[in-house]
Amino acid sequence: MRLTQYLARINAGTEKGKGYDEQVTGTVIENLGRLADKVAFDELMFTQYLDYSNAIKAAARAAIARLRW
Numbered sequence: 285m286r287l288t289q290y291l292a293r294i295n296a297g298t299e300k301g302k303g304y305d306e307q308v309t310g311t312v313i314e315n316l317g318r319l320a321d322k323v324a325f326d327e328l329m330f331t332q333y334l335d336y337s338n339a340i341k342a343a344a345r346a347a348i349a350r351l352r353w
Contacts, residue, residue: 287316288324295327298334309336310343317347325351 291312298304313331316324324347331344 285319285321285323287312287319288321288327291316291324291327291331295330295334298336301335304336306337306340309340313340313343313347317343317350320350320352322351322353 291309294304294309294312313328316328328344328348328351332341336344
């Protein structure tokens, strides 16, 4: 899924210490939750280990909770 790939690119940049756009990242995560495709699980989980804001991490946890297994 392309949206998951986009989150992977944001995560890769964040891992390397590059900045990220809070609004764009939050919107990507929110929409991944709406789609509820389990393909996004790994990238959503990875956000918990990176230097994201608490709001982004909370959005990722909420999106993970919405995934269909």
